Amino acid sequence: MSRASSIVQTVRDAYDGIEGFLPLHAPVFEGNESAYVQATIESTFVSSVGAYVDQFEAMLRDITGAKHVIATTNGTTALHMALLLAGVNRDDLVITQSLSFVATANSIAHAGALPAFVDIDADSFGLSPTALQAFLEGECDMTSNGCVHRASGRRVAACVPMHSFGLPARIEEIVGVCDKHGIPVIEDAAEALGSRVGSRHCGTFGQLGTLSFNGNKVVTTGGGGAIMTNDPEIAKRAKHLTTTAKVPHRWRFEHDAIGFNFRLPNLNAALGCAQLERLDDFLAYKRALAERYNDAFTKAGIPFVTERPGTTSNYWLCAILLNDRTERDECLEVTNEAGVMTRPVWEPLHTLPMFSSAPRDTLVETLQVAGRLINIPSGVVRRPVK
Incomplete structure (x- = not known):
């Protein structure tokens, strides 16, 4: 199984084998x-x-x-x-x-x-x-x-x-x-x-x-x-x-x-x-999801992004890091084609035409992360999304 196909399977397993389209982060309205x-x-x-x-x-x-x-x-x-x-x-x-x-x-x-x-x-x-x-x-x-x-x-x-x-x-x-x-x-x-x-x-x-x-x-x-x-x-x-x-x-x-x-x-x-x-319920769901992702992606040898010691993340959007831009783009293509919505990180702002002349430092880490990171489904999903 390719790394891209492994990502698809890992995401679906984390959502208890849910079938159909998995959005990145859709709202849930089940309260008042x-x-x-x-x-x-x-x-x-x-x-x-x-x-x-x-x-x-x-x-x-x-x-x-x-x-x-x-x-x-x-x-x-x-x-x-x-x-x-x-x-x-x-x-x-x-x-x-x-x-x-x-x-x-x-x-x-x-x-x-x-x-x-x-x-x-x-x-x-x-x-x-x-x-x-x-x-x-x-x-x-x-x-x-x-x-x-x-x-x-x-x-x-x-x-x-x-x-x-x-x-x-x-x-x-x-x-x-x-x-x-x-x-x-x-x-x-x-x-x-x-x-x-x-x-x-x-x-x-x-x-x-x-x-x-x-x-x-x-x-x-x-x-x-x-x-x-x-x-x-x-x-x-x-x-x-x-x-x-x-x-x-x-x-x-x-x-x-x-x-x-x-x-x-x-x-x-x-x-x-x-x-x-519903905030506490949402946060608990997302933390449990992140823990499942972390366990599964660690076993697969794919770095999953976790909170730093001493901090608590809401895990709004979960993220994984791939080897390089080529692998990133391949995984984006395969996952989205399979109905698992993934996205790259935003284009670094200094590369956009309206901000290209703004002062900046070398931005070494920025460019490294931008070429490797993808966000994976992170929302609260109680049932399949039609």
Whole structure:
């Protein structure tokens, strides 16, 4: 049996021999989703004002430990707003990783800034604190205007590490490096709901953190995101700006800043509340699946990506590493042809035309991982998908 065929069989065995098409990560609606959405429709409060928005934010505070949570329309708007709240201005530089979904860099561009790509750690796929320190010390200077990138003259206004596939990055070390250079950290925890470093939830280490609730995430609101922070003033500003900067009044429409229509609708929040009620069950299922994968792929001699010691991954998307790009592409072809949905990692952001001129380091680990990794079915599947 070829390695590609072995992957197909291993995935199906992990799902108890399930037949038919196996998606990468489809949502599961087996709780109160229909009831809560119907209740929202009957209330007529389907837009950004409603009880479910408040409840959704409260549930996320309880789950993550963040003191303040502001729900937004999607993860991209959450990250865009977080950058503005952290003080990122037009023509600033924001350090992030090239191995990420395009929304990370898009959000930086939406804020008028330019990304600078720094390499990842091979065991977490998250921003490397060692590479970050080398970039800051070798490519930047501390000035009266803060940390400035020497070649471009741009101020380094923020750092955005990502917890890729729900695998926690070395976030404590990243924050430590950034603190020494006066750089705020905004965690892109879009994929990391339920992931922790020690007992602390990802997205709560930096000045701000963001979540995503897209249809393919552990928990979905259809589309949705959230900003997390422990700073009450930042939280107040976040809610104000995401609600079109409207000054509270019973009937007047007064606005005191250029605001954004970024608040999550109540209809979506209703779906999210029902999903969050099932979060522990989802996480337990996904952990058991990851353990089965790890055992089986280890026996087959195929590296399965696991959480680092001292961290807890939500295993949003499980991943394996193949020998090289040629084998990767062969396995993608065979698995998808067999009805087992697999995907390569995103194209590294520095290779995309709109970000090809952005500052970067050598990105050695980024390129190695990009050529070898594939994601395999990782969702909660109770029954065959027709």
